[in-house]
Amino acid sequence: MAKRIDVDVHGMPYPNPPMLAVEGELPTGPGWSMEWKWDGFRCCLRVGPNGITKLTSRNGNDLTRSFPDLDGIFADTLGGRVGVLDGEIVVLNETGRPDFGLLQLRHQLRPRRELLQRHPAAFYAFDLLMLGREMLLHEPYERRRELLVGLGPFATARTVITPAYRDVDPQRLLEVAREHHLEGLVAKRVTSHYLPGRRSRDWIKRPLINTLDVVVCGWRPGRGSRAHMVGSLVLGAREKGGRLRLVGDVGSGFTRHTLDDLERLLSRIGRPDSPFTEHVPAEYARETRWVEPLIVGEVAFRSWTREGRMRHVSWRGFRGVAQ
Incomplete structure (x- = not known):
């Protein structure tokens, strides 16, 4: 009815x-x-x-x-x-x-x-x-x-x-x-x-592709023409109970407009330490500028590694800001 x-x-x-x-x-x-x-x-x-x-x-x-x-x-x-x-x-x-x-x-x-x-x-x-x-x-x-x-x-x-x-x-x-x-x-x-x-x-x-909602937890500067700009993002995913789990990073799929938005947002939410409770491996911690885990986005990826990291990752877009 x-x-x-x-x-x-x-x-x-x-x-x-x-x-x-x-x-x-x-x-x-x-x-x-x-x-x-x-x-x-x-x-x-x-x-x-x-x-x-x-x-x-x-x-x-x-x-x-x-x-x-x-x-x-x-x-x-x-x-x-x-x-x-x-x-x-x-x-x-x-x-x-x-x-x-x-x-x-x-x-x-x-x-x-x-x-x-x-x-x-x-x-x-x-x-x-x-x-x-x-x-x-x-x-x-x-x-x-x-x-x-x-x-x-x-x-x-x-x-x-x-x-x-x-x-x-x-x-x-x-x-x-x-x-x-x-x-x-x-x-x-x-x-x-x-x-x-x-x-x-x-x-x-x-x-036909895997997608995941992720939380931006840090960023690393790029190389060459993107030096001093956002080159890649370090990503986490929320588990039950709200704990953040490191799931990898992404450095492709960004438009110029997206990079401008990211730089503007990330400059406002920096923090001195990692938002993860787990130990962050050196390959992810090196040169990373940590941020408050507020920005939510979506990525596409092909598969998972044994360590629980995404492979062949591409940024798809913003989902919003975490409450």
């Missing part, structure tokens, strides 16, 4: 923290739907009664000003109704594929007009959480998808309803994802309800 949801004084619905998937092997039996895993920013998109759009990140940060080209994209479709959609903000490269590096470039508080025109953003919707002030969280996935698909077709490439596949071999879909350089697959149980802020085995993801 659909339930009503509260809205603010302007009629704008409140955001929902996203439902999260468990990583694992893809199920092969009936009762599952397969969706592509996109290389973008997870986003809760809310539409008010006047068509105004609000964008909220997975961690609750407001992305609206960073992506003004997405304002009002569902206004005509909803026709004055309020709505909440779950999806991803993506930026496509010249081959038509989602490009996380270009998305990082776009992620600025007030992007220039030239940047908006050169790298327009799109919203890839894969779930509908509210429509006309009726909460759909307790509706089964297949019903929510039916309502979502019913919103289209759209007149602009900035709005996309992502495809979903039933009764298809997931291994074949993984091969297609690999061929087209997509991030992987997510399997969703068709009878599942939407569980805000919870990780559930009703959604199972199979990424």
Whole structure:
């Protein structure tokens, strides 16, 4: 049974923290739907009664000003109704594929007009959480998808309803994802309800690369033209109980804009000693400038070493600031 949801004084619905998937092997039996895993920013998109759009990140940060080209994209479709959609903000490269590096470039508080025109953003919707002030969280996935698909077709490439596949071999879909350089697959149980802020085995993801949320614990200067600038970051991961564990370092995947932001942030949070309680090996401690463990980011990596360090690591973007 659909339930009503509260809205603010302007009629704008409140955001929902996203439902999260468990990583694992893809199920092969009936009762599952397969969706592509996109290389973008997870986003809760809310539409008010006047068509105004609000964008909220997975961690609750407001992305609206960073992506003004997405304002009002569902206004005509909803026709004055309020709505909440779950999806991803993506930026496509010249081959038509989602490009996380270009998305990082776009992620600025007030992007220039030239940047908006050169790298327009799109919203890839894969779930509908509210429509006309009726909460759909307790509706089964297949019903929510039916309502979502019913919103289209759209007149602009900035709005996309992502495809979903039933009764298809997931291994074949993984091969297609690999061929087209997509991030992987997510399997969703068709009878599942939407569980805000919870990780559930009703959604199972199979990424083609590993990703990890990390905490920046220190930085080392670069070499050559990057001397006296950030060359690499020393990274930790939070374990149960809040303890920081050293997981490696990263020196690739940074844009010029990202490096500028890092230098500005890191200069304010320096500390004289390591934030790790464990002993830090010399190869990580050497030349490292330690910082308070406040900056949260995401990295991609290929595998783990026996020592619990990441291999072939690349920076993917900021996640926010730890509380």
